[in-house]
Amino acid sequence: MTMASHSDSFSRAHRIRRARRRRQIVRVITKRWWRAAARARFGFVPLGRRREIFAQQLREAFEELGPAFIKLGQLISIRPDMFPPQYVFEMENLRDAVTPVPLEVMRPVIEGDFGRPLEELFASFDPEPIGSASIAQVYRATLRGEPGETYTPPTGAALPTGAELAVKVIRPGSEATITADIAVITPLVNALNRIPALQRFNLPQLLSEFSESLASECDLRIEGRVSDRFAFDFRDDPYVMTPSIVWPLSSKNVLTMQYVEGWTLGHAREAEAVGVDARFLATYGANVFMKQVMVLGRFHADLHQSNLLITPDNHICYLDFGIMGTIADDQKEAIAQVLAATVYADAKRAIDYSAELGLVVTHDKQPEVIDQVADLMGRTFSHMPRDVRGFAMGFLSIMNEQRVSVPRGFGLLIKALVVVEGCAQMVYSDIDIVDAAKEFTTELVLTHMLRPARLYARIPRAIDAAMAELIG
16 A cells, blocks of 8 residues: 555545544534423523523533543533633533543653653552542652652652652643644534524634643643642641642643642541531631732632542641632732622622723613622522622623623633632631621731822822812
8 A cells, every 4th residue: 555545545535534523523422402392392491491491401512522521511610701600600510520541552652752761760669549530540659768868859848768749640642632622613513603502602713722732731741830839839838738749740741749638528527526626627728728818919720529538637728729710910800899799798899999890881781790799699698608600600690681791810810719618618608708708808808908009099089089178
């Protein structure tokens, strides 16, 4: 066979595979759409419930279609600026747990990055993974070295020889599989984007962001650097930690870190049984989030049960820094004011300061939107604990119905706040994170208001107001 004919055969086989995959995608999505339509009685149930039904079926379709769609769903879950809240919050339930592949398949990835046998890299390496997702698997190992030696990372605790490690390894072929699916999805997305009702979702932009996030997620060095920065930010905090990164044993495809013993939030009662103050840590976590947003300007935007641990020595341990949100310095005061307005149920103040964050309600819509938000605050904040999730879903629904554009950062912030509430209430259902954050938020607003630059800027207006009062 000539090289040209071999190339033609390969190209033909590639086209056939893509066509089969495209048909499978269309078949699964169509099946789920009809199932949702039937359960929604073909449009005769209320809009909110109808969206919940379609969102659930879409989430189940994504799980059925595999890694690329699971990752796409996870991206939707952090984009409340683009999608109705029912879809955003339903995608939180995506299950990214797959059957692990044998160590014989993963070994070449590790040894290829370091050019040495696995046995020379670690003192021991458990062949059974402790976690397996669509892109990576995680193993337990121990640190190799001479007795008495320690590894001192750039940030975090020093690790002695024999220390327990967690080793995250990219599954071979995972990036290529997802990239192939993106190529199949692209023409379908472009076709859907020609439907007027779907154009406001800007699906091509979402797909472009998906491709970028995939490249970032498949380079574990990025996650390691973000983890180190988080550890540095909280280096003096007595209750916050993140695993130390072992950089000599980390690469693009391998991230080696300290193994941290602890309990997930769903097992907090077990932690309390041995003397850990789980209620304090859950409440403290709300203030940690506020500090990330309004002091540091960067926050962990992918918190969920498996990304947080309660440790035996009374720490909150943060894991998996794949998705981070950022806040510009000139937005911090506005965010503090919006949160304070939310804490004190002041709808007008919340809408006014939201405009400084890019969420602009036109003058003609303001009275109606403020009334709707005030009513929502009354319904969700009138009892303890306050229902932050209910408020967030209602607020985003109001903006969606009023066709008010929600900036990406604003939406991500709201979503992250809801997740913080969910994490706290997983420990104790009666924890009120609004109440927990009240003192921190109030203090921060006062700090911003009393800054010399702000006071100086307000002097001319204060003088004008005083003169007007004196002159009468």
